Amino acid sequence: MSDYPKKYGTATYPVLNEKSSHLIERIEPILTPEKLASRFLKGLDLNSYSDDELKDHITIAMNETEIQLGVPLIPELKKQKFPFDRNLYRSFVHIMTDFRPIISLESFKIVGSDGLNIWEIPSSWIESSRFFQGQINVIALTVLQTSAAATGLGTNGAAGLSFLAAISGNVSWIPAYFQLEYITGVCSKAGSVPILVNQLVGINAALEILGNLGPQIKNISQSVNHDGLGQSSAGLGARHFNDRIQQLEAKRDKLVGQLRKVYYNKYFMSNI
Amino acid sequence: MKLSVKFLKNVANVNCFQYVSHWDISEGSENTLYFKTIDKLKEDIRYIPQGTVNAMEVTFLDIDSDAEIVKTATNPYSDDLSLWCVTLTAAQVVNSGAVKFKLTQDGVETLFVVQQAITVDLLESGSC
Numbered sequence: 001m002s003d004y005p006k007k008y009g010t011a012t013y014p015v016l017n018e019k020s021s022h023l024i025e026r027i028e029p030i031l032t033p034e035k036l037a038s039r040f041l042k043g044l045d046l047n048s049y050s051d052d053e054l055k056d057h058i059t060i061a062m063n064e065t066e067i068q069l070g071v072p073l074i075p076e077l078k079k080q081k082f083p084f085d086r087n088l089y090r091s092f093v094h095i096m097t098d099f100r101p102i103i104s105l106e107s108f109k110i111v112g113s114d115g116l117n118i119w120e121i122p123s124s125w126i127e128s129s130r131f132f133q134g135q136i137n138v139i140a141l142t143v144l145q146t147s148a149a150a151t152g153l154g155t156n157g158a159a160g161l162s163f164l165a166a167i168s169g170n171v172s173w174i175p176a177y178f179q180l181e182y183i184t185g186v187c188s189k190a191g192s193v194p195i196l197v198n199q200l201v202g203i204n205a206a207l208e209i210l211g212n213l214g215p216q217i218k219n220i221s222q223s224v225n226h227d228g229l230g231q232s233s234a235g236l237g238a239r240h241f242n243d244r245i246q247q248l249e250a251k252r253d254k255l256v257g258q259l260r261k262v263y264y265n266k267y268f269m270s271n272i
Numbered sequence: 273m274k275l276s277v278k279f280l281k282n283v284a285n286v287n288c289f290q291y292v293s294h295w296d297i298s299e300g301s302e303n304t305l306y307f308k309t310i311d312k313l314k315e316d317i318r319y320i321p322q323g324t325v326n327a328m329e330v331t332f333l334d335i336d337s338d339a340e341i342v343k344t345a346t347n348p349y350s351d352d353l354s355l356w357c358v359t360l361t362a363a364q365v366v367n368s369g370a371v372k373f374k375l376t377q378d379g380v381e382t383l384f385v386v387q388q389a390i391t392v393d394l395l396e397s398g399s400c
Contacts, residue, residue: 011399020398027400029368029391033293051293055388074369075335183335187400190334191368191392194400 005104005183008128012101012187013194015132015262029191030073031058031198031205039199040206040248044213054205061204065197068256071263073193073201075103075185081111084177092127093138099184100134100263108136111179121178133263136180196259203252210241210248274313275384277356277373280306286352295390299365305390306348306357309375318354323377330358330373332366332390341366368392 011017014026033054037046046054066073078099088094105128108121127137187193193201215238223232236242281296283289283306297303309319309328321328328345341364345356360366371389375382 013400017399020396022396022398025397027394027397029393030388032296032388032391055293059387077335189367189394189400192394192397192400 004108004123005106006108006123006126006128007104008131010132012103012132012185013262015101026195027187027189027192028195028198030062030193031201033058035198036202036205040202041209046209048216049209057205057208058201060208061201064204065201068200068204069186069197069259069263070099071101071259072099072185073187073197075183075188075190077106077181077183079179079181081176082178082180084171084174086172091137093136093178095136095178095180097134097136097180097182097184099182100132101184101186102128102131102134102136103183103185103188105131105136106181106183107179108138109179110177113176133265134184196255200252200255200259203248203255207245207248207252210245214238214241214245273311273319273382275319275373275375275382276310276312276316277307277386277389278310278316279389280308280355283348283355283357286349286355294388296393297360297390298393299395300362302360302362304357304359306355307345309354309356318352320352320354321375321377323380325376325378326353327376328356328373329376330371333370333372334367366390366392 009018011020020026033051036054036058037044049057062073076099078097080098082095105123105126108123108126110118110121112118121138125138125140127139130136186197217235217237217240219235220237221232221234223230279292279295280289281292289306295303295305297305309321310316311319330343330345332341332343334340341360343358343360345358347353347355348357349355368391369389370385370387372383372385
């Protein structure tokens, strides 16, 4: 009966893309030290950094980015339990996962507290078109049929009736009723990420590096005088990269908002 | 001893090669990847396996363990056993990111992972 994993078949980025001409690049491998230097730190003296140290900064930046976006950068298998909520159940088991986008749903079961597998929801019932926003619905439309042969649909009719029968019960809330296993990540191709995500990783890494490089510039001003002749020069010293840091911080905040908007809804509430 | 590797390119012989920060390959092509074992606790000097029988296994990681690609590395030059290489066929598409290494010296295994070890340029990069 089970034919997991369940996918919608569209891309995780750009969302709902079923096919691309690939004429422009939107996906690339995770940021490398060379790309970090050429995109964000061009012209700076990075001799004090080894490749391993730059990789370390990229690793830290990737972890920061995951927290900022609330999206894993590489595919991860999540296992999560959801309560039985009568109202949501009547809304075709409306479930919003904590992590998104969903690349594929690996299993959807009713599991006892001791881990006993009570029943697996047939994947043919699962509506997957809003997987990119973490939304899962169970639409047991096949309960309407009585003969699989007549309709060409699945054979889950009887089970579907039992499933929906729970609606007429008196139970309104059961904690940890459904157990889902799903793969989530910003890109279905492991090890690659959208270029804009790499941009955010690079900004996070560059902010840290520029913050370290600034205080190394100790010379704020100097002047040399001799027999009435003088020469002086002045610089920003430790504040040398402040403008660039502010630029990057503003860009980072904007990018986080733009990228989160792809996978998360914004709700505006008012009591006017 | 804390083993790691340095990645190499343009390897001509034991004295002629270039260090790189990672392997950089394109999807869909056959690639021979060279690396050199080093000891991180000894100023990154080369590490020559000490066993009579040595073997190196390289695992290209994936969330699906069935999709992981495990390759046995060979020593291309008998003069320097710290140099190794693995060959990926065009059909073996690996993921960018970390790579796991397992060195076996007379049955004693040493495992280590190198982060950001490989980048793979995709042939189709318009969506994922």
